[in-house]
Every structure is written in C-alpha cells, then in structure tokens.
Amino acid sequence: MTAWHEKTAHEIRNAVRARHVSAAEVAESYLNRIAAVDPKVDSYTQVWADFARAQAARVDEKIARGEDAGRLAGVPIGIKEVICTKQGHTTCSSRILEGYQSPHDATIIRKLEAEGAVFLGKLNMDEFAMGSSTENSAIKTTRNPWNLRCVPGGSSGGSAAAVAADLCAFSLGSDTGGSIRQPACLCGCVGIKPTYGRVSRYGLVAFASSLDQIGPLTKDVEDAALALNVLCGKDAMDATSANLPVPDFTQALTGDIRGLRIGMPVECFTESLGAEMREKVLSAIEVLKGQGAEVVEVSLPTLDYALAVYYIICTAEASANLARFDGVRYGFRHPAAGDVREMYVKTKTAAFGPEVRRRIMLGTYVLSSGYYDAYYLKAQKVRRLIKEDFDRAFTKCDIIVTPTSPTPAFEFGAKTADPLEMYLSDIYTISTNLATLPGISVPCGLCASGLPAGVQFMAKPFDEATLLRVAHCYEKNSGITLGKAPIA
C-alpha cells in the first residue's frame, strides 16, 4: 500500500472522513517524511510537529463525535512564509522579520483551519516574494527535488519543492508575477493563481498589492479545485476581494472540453522559445484537440511590454508596502543608530537583501516627482492595453495556452549575477497578473535533462471553473506521469 504522504489531498480527505485512517496517522506519516527527506530539500523554515498533531487530534475527535470534520479533514499542508499565522513566525524569509510573530491569522488560514486542514509548518521563499529561484531567501537554500543541484523556482520555491517531495499534501503560495506557477512548473506540480480578488489577501504580507494573489500548489488538478473551494470568497477585511458566488470547482472537472476554443498567442510561440519546450507545449495542445477542443490563433501585441510594465508597477507598490519595515514597532532594528534617520537607513540596509533593496530603489525612482509620468503612469496605461489585448483575445477563445517557464529548473547561481536574466523566468506568467486573470501550470512531461516542464492555461477573469476543467482534462488524457521526484 502507498504511504499516506504519497497520496493526494482528496484521497487523504476521503480516507479520513471514511475513518479508513486517522488524521493523526496521516500527520505522523508526513512528519516522518519531513524528518527523513527535508534535510536534503530544505523546503521548510519551521516545522510545527506538536501543533500539527494537536490539530489532527481535533479532527479525529470531531469524526469520533460524528461531526463534520470539514472539506479538508486531516489534510496536512505547508504555508509560505509570507502568509500571517499566529502560530510560529512570519518572516517572509527576510532578516528584517526574523522571529516576528504575527498577532493575527490570515483570513485563509482561519478558513483552512475551519475545514480541518492540518498545518505542518512554514515554507521557504525568496525574500518578500521577490525572485524566481528562492535563492533570495535570508533563511536557507531550498533545492529542487528533481535535481538537488537545481533551484526549485520562486518565489514559492519551498511550497513547490515540498509538494514535489511529498512533504505536504498541498501547499500555499503567493503569485505576483508567476511565483506559484513558475516553481510549480520547475518542480513538476500543479500551481494555480486565481483571478485577482478571488482569494482574500488579508494576512498576505504585501509585495505588490494590485498583483498579489494567494493560491495552492498541489499534486493534481482535483486537489487544486478542492483547495480553491475553501480559499475563494469575499472577505470583509479585503476591500479588493470580489463579492461573487464561488462555484464548487470540483463539479467543474467533467472531463468534457468539446467545443471549447483554445487560444494560442502567436507572440508566445516565436523562435525565442526553445525547441524542447515548444514541442512539449504543442503536444499538450494536441491532447486538448484530441478531446474535442478547437485551437485558434490569437494575438497579444502588447505582450512585449509586459516585463517592463511589471517591473515598474510591482516595484512602485513594493517601495511603499515595504516602507513599514523600519525598526520602529517590530522586527529588526539596527542597534547602532544615533538618530531616527540613521535608524531607518541602517536597519533597512542591514536587514534587506540586495534584490529587495534594488526593487525598493527602483520603485522609489519611478514614483519620484519628474519621473512619475514617464514611468509609473505610462506603465499603468500600458497595463490597461495589455488587459484589453486579453479581453479581445478572449472574444475568440475560452482558454489561452502558453509555456509556464521558458526553461526547466536551472542550477544554483546560474542567473544570480544578472537580474534581468532572472526576471525573464517569468516572461510567460506576469501578463496574467497584470491582466488580473486566473492561470494554472500543469506538468507536461520531463525534459531530456530529467527536469519537469509545465504548460500554462489562462482563462477569463473569475472563470476558474473552465480553467480547471481544461487543466483536469489535459492531466487525465496527456498520458504523462512524471513519477516521483528522485530527491537526489
């Protein structure tokens, strides 16, 4: 029989609810797996063994009393360091929040707990979610379970590596420009970024408020649907969360995509896309065609500007969002400051890593008097044009398909010397955030190097149901099984 840690969230949930296994046994299976394997992967920054056992015990008690133990009864999950939890620390993998204990739980943490989820601990990430390899963490280096010499992607690198190495049933990530989908792709798991406004951001430490969105990284598409059922919905604490009904996404997984129109943006399949990746994505499209979908060509002419627009808007917002980390109320304060100004400068210089400092300076610059119109305002206008490109494309199709990442996982240090090279890792994912669309990455095979590749689907705003239906249909009919990551 397969070990519990190898199973999916919906298998565990069903087994726990049916009393085939106790939540405690499942939690123990994962805790043992973490103790045995995570020293090699280093995905967890904190493991909450006692806390997880106590949560599992409460689920078991509920079941023993015959009560409803929730839609995620006994499902052990890992949480990205950027999400606020009263338990443990919330550090954003930054020195400036070393040892910081949040006074509040994120809204989604309360929702997950209410549905019987068991929290195994917190997962590593790029500092303040800025990066595409998790190399910007101030805490530790997380490795890709498919090749320990390679990065897991980022910024939700810990979340992706933990799912790929069976260190949690699913994990929570956050996605500002691809931070769920790119690491999911590099680690061979499923990662979905819901529509902006679908999931409450209350308790997500903000990087770029108009782009950030929480989502799950899972072992399969059904688990993604299951997780979204719990995560989505209006939150009175988040003014930007959408007051729209949340369908049961698991009901959307019908397997039937006949007549759906799949859009291929010509701009994403040019010469610059490597042959191996192109072949994998094109065969994914063939699979959908084989299931009765119609493939149409679409055009997103402003896509070329997405990266530039993204790095202006996200840095501008970040420069304000990160201003609060000043050593006054919490977190690190430089001990050798003579006055207030020196306290700010020394604290921020000492406790933010180079990428975070770079983005704060970039963002401050683009908002400065005299530059605002040329950079920030112009970027907002182009952002609108990108959104309009997608709106137009979605009049011709229901789903847009692209690669998730231009390359599979790369080796440590391969892109750290050149920030622009690193930024290109998100070339296919950032436009989704700029246009506030939902996007999902699904594994589409292993490259010759033995590293996973991923295909990205995008849908109209708030049409996660169709997105999941297509992803699920692809997953079931691709004939691809990655197998287990070797962790070597």
Place this chain on the structure above:
Amino acid sequence: MEYEAVIGMEVHVEINTKSKVFCACSTHFSAPANTNVCPICLGMPGVLPVLNREMVNKSVAAGLALNCTISRWSKLDRKNYFYPDMAKNYQISQYDLPLCSNGHLDIEVDGQPKSIGITRAHMEEDTARNTHTLGGGQSGVDFNRSGVPLLEIVTEPDLRSAQDAYAYLTALKQILQYLDVSDCNMEEGSLRAEANISVRPKGASVFGTKTEVKNVASFSGVMKAIEYEIKRQVELIESGGAVEQETRGWDPDRGITFTQRKKESAHDYRYFPEPDLVPVVVDAAWEQRIRESLPELPLPRKHRFMEQYGLSDYDANVLTGTQAMADYFEAAVQADADAKKTANWIMGDLQALLTEAKADISACNVTPACLAEMIRMINDNTISGKIAKEVLAEMFVSGKSPKQIVEEKGLVQITDASAIEGIVRQVLADNPQQVEQFKAGKDRVVGFLVGQVMKASRGKANPEKVNEILRNELAK
C-alpha cells in the same frame, strides 16, 4: 506703499465617526496610550484597510454644506514619507481626485458678506502621536490617534485679513458642528488650521512669496499669527528684503512666528493610487440622500431669525452660534414665550450660568418649555424680573419647573396695594433721616427707599407699585 495680504487656509478636522477610517478601532484617542489599536492601525505586516462608509457620508455632508461638487468617482492615494508616527510610512489620503471640490463658504466680516472659495475637501487618516517626555533619551509613540479620520479643507487664496481668516474659521467650525461631523475642538487637536500668507502691493495681480504658518492652538492665535506675519512681510519688503518661502511656527508667548522648515527640504511624497482600496463611487442617489438630511445651516438660520423673530444682527448671530443654542431658542419661542425676551434670557442669565458651570446648553437642566413658562410668569406679573433670576438659578440646579419653585419658596409677586403700603410705612418709619432729606429736596433718596422696601419684601413686591406708593406716602 499700501499692501494687501493674500491668505489661504488649510484646515484638518477630525471626523467624529465611532470607528477609525480604515479599521474597527474606537476613535477615542485620549484613552490610555496604545489601547485603541489593532494590527491595521499599527501597520503590521499583512493587514489591509477598508474604508469606513460613515466617513464618506460625513465628508459628503461637509462638502455639500460647503457648496462643493461631490465627485461621482474618487480614489484614495498613498502619500509616502518616513516618520515614526506613521504606522505604514505612508498616509492614505486623496491626491488628484478629492471627494469634494469647487465649493464656497459665505461669511460675514463686519456685517459685510464675503464668499470664500473652497478648492477641495479630501479624506485622509490621522497619524499617531510622538512623545519625547519618557526620559532616558527615549521617545514613545501612541497609536490611538493613528487612523482617526480627517477631512482636509483647503480654501482659495480669497482671504485678505486676519479678520477674514477668523470669520472663515468660525463659520467653518459652526457648520461642521451643525452637521455633527466634528466637534472642532482646537485645544484637543480635532481642528488644526494652517494659513498660507503673502503680501503684495495693493492692486497687484501677481501673488507675493508665501509663508505657511502651522501649529497654532486657537482661532485668536491664528488671527494674531496672521497679523504678525503680514506686518513682518511688509516690513521685510519695505526694508529692501525678500520673503522666503518656508513653514513657520507660532510662539504664542512671544507673539511671533519663527522659521520651522525651509523650502529646500520640502518632501517629494511620491503619491500614487492606493491599490488596497477600491474607488469611492458616490452616485446621485447617495448624494441626494445626504443632501436631504442636511440641517438648516447657521447663516441662513441667522437671517431667518432676524426676519422671523425681529432679532438684531448681533442677537441672531449669537443664538445661531451652535445648533443646540438655536434649537433651544426656537423651542422656547414655540412654547409661547416672547422672542426678544427669550433671546435676552438665553444670552444673559442662562449663558452666565452655563459658562460658570462649564456646561453646554444641550445638557441644560432648564428645558426650553420651563424657560418659556418663566418668561410668561414675568409678563403676567406673577414674579418680578429680579425674582426670575433667582428662579432661573434654582431651575438650573434642580431642573424643577418655575411654577413649582415659586410655590415652594413663596416667591409670588406682591401686587396688593395694602400689603405694599404696610411695608412702605414701616420703611419710612425706620428711616426718618432719609425722609427728612427727601423733604429738603433730595429726590435721589427715593431710590434708596425703594431698595429698602424691596429688601423688606424679599424682592417680591412689584417694583412699579412700590415706586408709586412710596411717592404717595412721601407726598403726604
């Protein structure tokens, strides 16, 4: 050369919502330090603001009362600067699309009407308060005030004198109090006024260089600071110098303004739209609901009082000073009291009692109906005006009706001639010297003798009757 001053005002008022503008904390910031706080107004990681709807209601009401256009669509922005009293190191404010704009406030200066343009009124959040009195070189920050709602009201440079500024502030305060959107208490900081002041040769079309005077704690302080600043600038120019653009403080003890910050160190606030909040959309129906709920405002009410009740400009002005005062007056008049007499009693004796007790008329023991009853008792000679003062003082303390007090204390006026004659004869018998003096032609002693009669009757004798009877008796 003759100069004229050009003055614009920026006023921050704390809006008296129950909870803060972006979180559920109470707005009572005088509570023990850091007790009315939560992760949101402390700027903890991961929190989000949600705009208080009541703040929008009250801001729209203020905007409408200031004859502003209410934006159908406005937004909030982040104003970035670092200071330890800023929880997030940015303040949520409104930059290029304020909620209210293009209004005017009509004031009267020395009886002359004047219209002051309102450039804009926008919503923002207050900061925390720093204290540097902890000792040991330590400073403290009290976040109770962090996130208290503020409305910033900016005028056009339409004011020309310290008197204009004073009249503007007084009228603004009156309106905001009428609307119940702020208590406008300058000492407690719920109203903060800054004046932008420049001078130019009279008749010139260009503005002179302005200075901004901040941190003044009272309306009269603002007036004095403006007077001083105008004089300083004129003297500077007359002596061949030039005014420097700067922020100046006010030293009330020495009566001077002084340099606080030069222009070179002006901030670049890097405003940009607040991505955590959605646009504020006030549709026509919402605006109309608020418009319909507006009370009659002070100036129109004053004019109505003059016309309807025949009050003088001065009396009408005082009686419409606060809504509570005006409501009180009208309630008393409606309870069938003479308007002019009611005005006099309220502005005279009742106001004196209120001032002494440091009480507000809205919490006064004397109901308008009781005051009206008392005034009627004077009119029908049940009590004298002098006794009425005593009755009012008693009503003020006990809240009893004037009738009850007059009965309990036996204060009904003596108008019976035979009773008064008895007292007069006794007084004349007791004061033979004064009677002699009267007979020697000293008419003035009558006043003394009347006083003695009133005293003997413990104030209850009808003064007119006393006078008449006394003169008759003396003439005998």
